[in-house]
Amino acid sequence: MTNSPSKFSHRLSQPIEQRYVNYTYDQPGSLPGTLQIKADALPSQIVLIDYNETEAVRVSVAAAKDCAAYLDTESISWIDVQGLGEETFWRQIGEVFELHPVVLEDVVNVPQRPKSEDYGEQLVVVLHMIMMVSEQAQFFHEQVSFILGKNYLLTVQEEPQHDCFGPIRDRIRFKKGTIRQRKADYLLYALLDAIIDGFFPVLERYGERIEALEAQVTDAPTPQTLTEIHQIKRELLALRRSIWPQREAISVLLRDDCTLISPAVKVYLRDCYEHVIQVLDMLETYRELASSLMDVYLSAVSNRMNEIVKILTIISTIFIPLTFIAGIYGMNFNPEASSFNMPELNWYWGYPAVWCLMIAVATSLVYFFWRRGWFTAR
Template structure:
């Protein structure tokens, strides 16, 4: 019954995240995403002196941004396949990149082309209502004078602080070339990883305290759940580190030296995030071991009590069995005090056994 309860509690807890993909998809089975009802298109044209903001009703209005004399950041939230195709054709984006943006289930990756760089990464956020990690695929295309970002959903955005910095004409993003904006986008996504891990660390500590103070079957379900959360973090952070490493090689001189120094900072953050994930995974493994040890101790205590009770009742059982035999001649059979003598032995022998057990430190 205990095992059944544990499995039932585990399944009910894990049901919170049953719609999320934990493992990578088969690369030959990548699915095209479903079109959303409405897309939100926002663009920024900027240089050191000016910032022009646009909100477009359709992607066709974005076409004029291709020949802008400013640096351009085009952000599209909510994706439709025909609109992705239009943007790709307008800005000269490869068909393979268009296909990657239009489908789901890819690994984080980076591809370098002659006039632009394409990155596919995942933005992670923490659902405070249901207490699990949500992931959103982000596609970033960085050209010589433009950056295009494709976000799956409207409203989940790691780039709010970056938009505020764009308002300030003295900000570094306004004073540098477009590759610096590309760095800022990656840095914003990585910063959110740390916020997420802080949330998870508090949850993991809560589980540990629960196991130490109030062990129950649901604790094991939480351990399994947070092991899955660590898998999601790991599958997103590890490829991100490889992306930054490739970018820093700068084989095509796409980034200037100043931006490369900032990318080094992102690389340091990713390495730190990787170490934190490994530490959390080890902590969860230790917590699982702690849970199993607590369960074993609990079982050992139960078995110990059972064994002691059995031992204490054994003399009474033996005495009762002896004098319950159906023989004609039994000692003390006609003694008027035989019953009381037998009861006395049944009580005194267990008391003596308790004294011996205590003296030998058996309980």
């Protein structure tokens, strides 16, 4: 089954703030465990990977009840549910895996705030997965829920087409590394680490956008540049609100004494936690750069305005004495009435003399401004 292009395009066209941080909430007075499945939710399909140290099998499971046979085996079972489907399906999942109604609510009513909760025989982890869409300046976002049991891991994705778990599937299939020698808690770590590492390409893309904006701000700032700065600041804030709780969710796995996670795997989770810190450091750096771009933009616009004012001032200053001279000779005095009434009007070279005077004044002012460095770009 493939994802509907129209629905996927619709999700990408939504404002980034809505796709990242508008968490779902229950209606006031609703019963615990009330499922609110979106009308455009894709049909559910179950992909099960059962493996041990010697072999690995991948099967498509038709119904939720068929998963029950894999829950009590010694092999590790990764049950990947792709698509949120219908309420009936999830009620069957809840019965097979003996899920608390509140857990079903967190898994189905998306998006939820990232978190980790220990239910004794099960460990529930909710994270957000953000991926860069190939050859597009857009990002895909979905909630991924993990339910860890003794020998199984149940994962829930909103759609079947996009995830960052391909390398993990290949490691299981081709027996790369030690993943097939480990328990289900190590599989949980591997998937969590894949999600966290998926943030780095997204942040690198934001770094490229900020670098391009820096060039625009310093060379030729426009109102569109200001709009892009505001947009990238909003997007980075939304990313921060999505990533920050995931730091807390992984920290809970390290602090709590959950029997489902072995001390050996907690060592790997510490490395995963450090990756989250690196992501947050990069994010905070880009947020500071985006904020500083606003100051640079205002400074560039101010400098540009100062240059314009300087040019206009130079032109006005040059023409002020010329206007003064032209104004004097525009007065209607009769030279015949008195020898003091503009006698130069009767001179043979009077008109060229005034032109020479005006040119000399203008040239002197231009030379004076040049010596003061007013014509040098700053």
